[in-house]
Amino acid sequence: MKRSVEIKIYNGYGHSKNLVVYGHVFKWRPKLSGKYDKNSLRHAWGLLKLFMSRPYKKANLKLFFKDQVINAQADHDGFFKFKWASDVHLEAGLHDLRIGLVDFSGEFSHFTRGKVYIPHCTQYVFVSDIDDTILISHSATIWKRLKELLARNLYKRKI
Secondary structure, eight states: OOEEEEEEEEEEEEETTEEEEEEEEEEEEEOOOOOOOSOHHHHHHHHHHTTOOEEOTTOEEEEEETTEEEEEEOOTTSEEEEEEOOSSOOOSEEEEEEEEEEOTTSOEEEEEEEEEEEOOSOSOOOOOOOOOOOOOTTOOSHHHHHHHHHHSOGGGSOO
């Protein structure tokens, strides 16, 4: 189980005068194998490893967007937020950005790429947030739900 620093960037949004990007910084996070098989114990162990992440408290971060550099510091839970105005007019679409972790010596120790979305100028915005992790509704007791969650692979469950 390898552990390393990870910057998780959630896709940002906004317009030229107000851009926002959120994310988390983890001090270490177990690397998951990505193998999906019928072994219930391996599946349960992989699921438990998802909760072994540790946040990087008060991490210093720099965002690089076009020719701009913006500084921020993560909270005690590793959460960060960048909010800035662009120096140039931005066309509608996805724009690339990079966020770097600044270590104690002032050097960059890790970079992650992200995107910020600029919508077209319209009157309506549609947000789709359908959660696809719904368990089977017939699991009435807590034991049946735990069995369904821990023993059965997500990709092998009946819908």
